[in-house]
Amino acid sequence: MDFRTQIINASAESYEKFLPHISVDTVVFGFDQGSLRILLLKMNYNKEWFLPGGYVGKEEDTDEAVKRVLYERSGVKDIFLEEFAVFGNPQRSQQSFADYPDTLWNKQRFISIGYYALVNYKHVVPQPDSLSETCQWIDFKDITELNITMDHRKIISKALRTLRERLSYKPIGYNLLPDKFTLSDLQGLYETVLGKKLNRGNFYRKMKNMGILQKLDEQRKGGAHKAPDLYKFNVETYKNILQEGLNTW
Amino acid sequence: MDFRTQIINASAESYEKFLPHISVDTVVFGFDQGSLRILLLKMNYNKEWFLPGGYVGKEEDTDEAVKRVLYERSGVKDIFLEEFAVFGNPQRSQQSFADYPDTLWNKQRFISIGYYALVNYKHVVPQPDSLSETCQWIDFKDITELNITMDHRKIISKALRTLRERLSYKPIGYNLLPDKFTLSDLQGLYETVLGKKLNRGNFYRKMKNMGILQKLDEQRKGGAHKAPDLYKFNVETYKNILQEGLNTW
Numbered sequence: 001m002d003f004r005t006q007i008i009n010a011s012a013e014s015y016e017k018f019l020p021h022i023s024v025d026t027v028v029f030g031f032d033q034g035s036l037r038i039l040l041l042k043m044n045y046n047k048e049w050f051l052p053g054g055y056v057g058k059e060e061d062t063d064e065a066v067k068r069v070l071y072e073r074s075g076v077k078d079i080f081l082e083e084f085a086v087f088g089n090p091q092r093s094q095q096s097f098a099d100y101p102d103t104l105w106n107k108q109r110f111i112s113i114g115y116y117a118l119v120n121y122k123h124v125v126p127q128p129d130s131l132s133e134t135c136q137w138i139d140f141k142d143i144t145e146l147n148i149t150m151d152h153r154k155i156i157s158k159a160l161r162t163l164r165e166r167l168s169y170k171p172i173g174y175n176l177l178p179d180k181f182t183l184s185d186l187q188g189l190y191e192t193v194l195g196k197k198l199n200r201g202n203f204y205r206k207m208k209n210m211g212i213l214q215k216l217d218e219q220r221k222g223g224a225h226k227a228p229d230l231y232k233f234n235v236e237t238y239k240n241i242l243q244e245g246l247n248t249w
Numbered sequence: 250m251d252f253r254t255q256i257i258n259a260s261a262e263s264y265e266k267f268l269p270h271i272s273v274d275t276v277v278f279g280f281d282q283g284s285l286r287i288l289l290l291k292m293n294y295n296k297e298w299f300l301p302g303g304y305v306g307k308e309e310d311t312d313e314a315v316k317r318v319l320y321e322r323s324g325v326k327d328i329f330l331e332e333f334a335v336f337g338n339p340q341r342s343q344q345s346f347a348d349y350p351d352t353l354w355n356k357q358r359f360i361s362i363g364y365y366a367l368v369n370y371k372h373v374v375p376q377p378d379s380l381s382e383t384c385q386w387i388d389f390k391d392i393t394e395l396n397i398t399m400d401h402r403k404i405i406s407k408a409l410r411t412l413r414e415r416l417s418y419k420p421i422g423y424n425l426l427p428d429k430f431t432l433s434d435l436q437g438l439y440e441t442v443l444g445k446k447l448n449r450g451n452f453y454r455k456m457k458n459m460g461i462l463q464k465l466d467e468q469r470k471g472g473a474h475k476a477p478d479l480y481k482f483n484v485e486t487y488k489n490i491l492q493e494g495l496n497t498w
């Protein structure tokens with residue numbers, strides 16, 4: 001079956017199953033040791049890159065829809081997705097599927113709800129769906145080169161901005177770092193997400209004040225320098241801050 | 250015309266004008282000198298209280314729709330509304346309009362996009378629309394007593410939580426305080442929004458470090474104590490931080 005037939009067949013089914021005019025898009029950031037990546041698919045149909053996205057079932061919760069969509073499009077599951085913004089410009093997808101009939105499901109106006117997640121990309125092996133040529137982790141610094149569809153570049157920027165703002169009142173690191181880590185590992189994570197170097201002293205003080213770190217009676221051996229102390233997260237405090245937000249006052 | 254006829258007539262028009270399944274709701278917080286209020290309407294039809302909300306035109310940007318909706322329902326205009334969350338539970342409005350026909354526009358499932366704003370309530374005089382008995386500023390501490398419709402109480406909580414989190418990386422005060430204010434005025438505003446007392450020394454240090462305050466060569470006269478210094482906002486720095494977020498690293 002060629003792509004055109006496949007897209008037209010899917011259209012009829014979509015009218016049956018989904019709410020019109022509403023879509024979800026996922027920005028999945030992948031971290032591992034100093035590099036930040038993003039999960040993207042490449043369309044069979046026009047070779048453009050796009051975020052894993054799809055539609056909301058007529059009786060489906062949006063928070064459930066986005067998990068299903070991410071899994072169906074990329075094979076990725078069991079990650080915590082957080083809603084961050086709505087993209088409601090009536091022209092946002094106007095150019096797509098221009099050479100298809102106007103009755104095509106995909107050609108209607110869609111208001112898209114953006115969700116993001118931050119995972120360790122080594123733990124996630126993406127699998128493309130049948131409409132995509134590939135689904136892969138792309139290094140964040142390489143995405144400027146890509147032909148990205150519609151407003152998906154804007155969606156990615158807004159997600160990264162939201163993730164960075166979120167670091168002002170919520171910790172990150174759990175599920176991204178090994179169980180035992182050094183303060184340098186944690187600083188490296190923050191620097192990668194924030195896209196800039198941080199002052200070591202300030203960073204350490206801030207992290208220690210948060211009360212989420214537990215110093216272990218253990219050092220990481222094997223380096224040329226003095227063996228650095230290992231830490232683990234105090235999971236209870238960590239989860240409490242995730243829930244309540246960091247008290248910065 | 251009775252309420253029932255009015256609602257049924259509006260339904261036919263809504264099918265023509267609006268996108269199905271999508272609504273917008275606004276949480277407008279009003280501040281003045283130590284008190285936090287919220288803008289609520291009371292339905293003619295069932296006497297429940299609700300947030301000013303409505304629907305998105307078929308060709309309308311969601312950010313434009315919400316401004317129009319707020320104006321039509323409450324007479325409030327020219328305020329900056331920020332999108333903060335989506336409410337997509339399929340049962341969220343199931344109980345509403347139970348005694349109306351199933352074809353009523355209002356009885357369909359709506360995914361609602363929440364927007365919030367913080368204004369000086371003395372500058373805003375609300376006017377109810379024709380479906381509402383009243384539109385007024387309700388003191389935040391009194392809303393627990395009210396019969397609030399659907400999930401609107403949840404929407405209000407989420408808005409307040411988002412506003413509080415936002416204080417970690419964005420300043421507030423501009424358009425809420427008089428042009429010249431004391432540090433106590435500003436602390437009072439933060440305390441009202443955060444719902445707790447703050448340490449005076451920490452607060453002053455934090456605000457001064459932000460670089461948004463300009464000390465004037467003027468004091469507020471007339472109190473029993475030493476006349477406190479007056480400040481104004483450094484608008485350029487203030488707007489820059491609104492744009493870029495506060496560098497907390």
